[in-house]
Amino acid sequence: MKKESIIQVKNASKSYPIAGKEFMALKQINLSLNKGEFAGIVGPSGSGKTTLLNIIGSLDKPSQGDAFVLNKNIKALSHKDAASLRNYHIGFIFQVFNLLPVYTVFENVEFALLLQRNSANERKDAVMRALSWVGLTDHAHKRPDKLSGGESQRVAIARAMVKTPKIVLADEPTANLDSENAHEILKTMKKLNHELGTTFLFSTHDEKVMGYLDRIIHLRDGKIEKDEKNKS
Amino acid sequence: MKLELNLALKNLFGARLRTLLNVLVLSFSFVIIIFLNSIMDGWDQQAQKDSIEWEFGNGHLINENFDPLDPYTILDGHGKIPEKSVGLTPILDRQASIYPQGRMISIILKGINAEQTILKLPTKILKESKEEFPVIIGKRLAESAKLNKGDRVQVRWRDSKGTYDANTLSIVEVFDSNVPNIDNGKIWIDINKLWEMTTLDNEASYFIVDDQFKNPELSSWNFKSQFALLKSLKDLINQKKTSQSIVYGLLLAIALLAIFDTQILSIFRRQKEIGTYIALGMTRMRVVRLFTIEGSVYSILALIVGSIYGVPFFIYMSKAGFPIPPADQKLGIALADVIYPVYGIRLVLITILTVIICATIVSYLPARKIAKLNPVLALKGKKQ
Secondary structure (H helix, E strand, C coil): CCCCEEEEEEEEEEEEEECCEEEEEEEEEEEEEECCCEEEEECCCCCCHHHHHHHHCCCCCCCEEEEEECCEEHHHCCHHHHHHHHHHHEEEECCCCCCCCCCCHHHHHHHHHHHCCCCHHHHHHHHHHHHHHCCCHHHCCCCHHHCCHHHHHHHHHHHHHCCCCCEEEEECCCCCCCHHHHHHHHHHHHHHHHHHCCEEEEEECCHHHHHHCCEEEEEECCEEEEEEECCC | CHHHHHHHHHHHHHHCHHHHHHHHHHHHHHHHHHHHHHHHHHHHHHHHHHHHHHHHCCEEEEECCCCCCCHHHCCCCCEECCCCCCCEEEEEEEEEEECHHHCCEEEEEEEECCCCCCCCCCCHHHHHCCCCCEEEEEHHHHHHHCCCCCCEEEEEEECCCCCEEEEEEEEEEEECCCCHHHCCCEEEEEHHHHHHHHCCCCEECEEEECCCCCCCCCCCEEEEEHHHHHHHHHHHHHHHHHHHHHHHHHHHHHHHHHHHHHHHHHHHHCHHHHHHHHHCCCCHHHHHHHHHHHHHHHHHHHHHHHHHHHHHHHHHHHHHCEECCHHHHCCCCCCCCEECCCCCHHHHHHHHHHHHHHHHHHHHHHHHHHHHCCHHHHHCCCCC
16 A cells, blocks of 8 residues: 655755855755654754754745645745644644743643634543643643653643644654653654554654654755664 | 633733733823823813803803903993893993002902802802991902901092092902902902992993893893803813823833833743744734734733722722812912812723723734744744
8 A cells, every 4th residue: 555645855955044155954855754654854963954844844944945745835835824734734842842831731732722723622632632642631730830851841742742733743852851751752752653643753863762763864964864764 | 812812811920020010000000191181170170160150150241342351441341231131140340459458459349249149159248248348359369468358458449430439348258269260359349339339330341141041142242152261261271181191191101111121022032932832833923913912911901900909099089189289279270179080981991992002002013023033943042
């Protein structure tokens, strides 16, 4: 059976003006990801991992070339359409969690569903289900400042997963976690990948993460150096 | 909109001290603006009421040669009372001098029917008094001429032929009125006595008209309605209101500056939060709306907080009134010792709407910047 491709990047380049000069963060990237993959973009700092992730996440647009996510050309999307794509189909997990500090754990996770205008009952059920996936149902009414780093990242995973998106983009999700918490988080994400069929795409240079990935895309100086199945 | 409102409330309550300070400053502006306006409205109503009751009645019917603002017209500005005149209370003005404690003071003798009821002047006492020349004066003249009830004072006047005459007036009452125009330099005497003194029988300079009066088109007499008589007073109060609006403007500007400053600071400091909202699927315009609503909600919260301490203050002031310093009462305008503020629905609604609209505008102006933010840089918390 042919696998469904949900991310396609074609000859995508991205340049930024830095100190009056154009800096090429990505150079002619070609990449395709299928539904249900658990893949990672790996490379040193400045290699363009986050830039590629941001383009796939419709937060940024390629300077040249195209990126298609769920058959939508990121370059052609309006702000509104890009917001809708992120809201319904893409979950983000950030290195520093990016939880909204004045909201409780429940409210942070609920946020995406509020934007989707789901009913209160639907939201409550979905949030509690997402919190149970990450083992945080008991912390629903805590504020983020009362959580440990590992717990905060689990809330971020629940927030990304609560809307059951097709794609989750995780930018260095374990960079601020200790080893034990990092493994817990990765196991949780791997489990969700298996159970829900969600496509996970990481950007990382953490060895621990690499151990869990099914596919590793090596990026160096804005170019894909190697794209391989992980045999470990 | 409901989501943005909920989020805005959560963000504001989460910000605690910053919100409290902004809300307090804005609520103070609310209370002061409403209070100062209510004082002006209170003064307006009190001054109009007093002027009608003490001076204007339902209007004046003025001799064509008499100008109340021109003392040179007093001598010849009078005429015979029209026959079949209904609803008219004649007033005859004559120039005279009094000599209290050896000083000479120019005054106007105002003859009035002692039985009149159209004005609040206590003229009844002029009829009841056994004195030969009973007169009443206001507290301002009494104070400036150092005269008291029961005092006698020499008066000199000219009759219709120009002949000087003199006699002694007995002050039988000192009345207290908020209308300086009937008080400063005015001595009220029974018009029959003044006709006798001046040989100007059945003559008047002007009439106070009451609601029985139906014929404003009398030859030699010009009718000035109550509205026209009050116009200069209203103009004066409106002028005062305009100059006070500068104070409101400054107060409001200080409060709005605090909100503006907070909004700028918020957008500067909450870049990561803004980036997160966008990453989670909020459109930029929704984030702009969220921040604008946050700013507007300050005004709603300020309204609530202002009501908590403002309403008891307003109720207290409406009972206790606002005392006017004696110096201000000598300005020549109808000003009571104490002004009782009047809180009209219109005043409160206009103030509320003005503050909410201004707060929304100053919140929106910096929030517009969000629409231009790069979400990638915002997520990293980089200042843009």
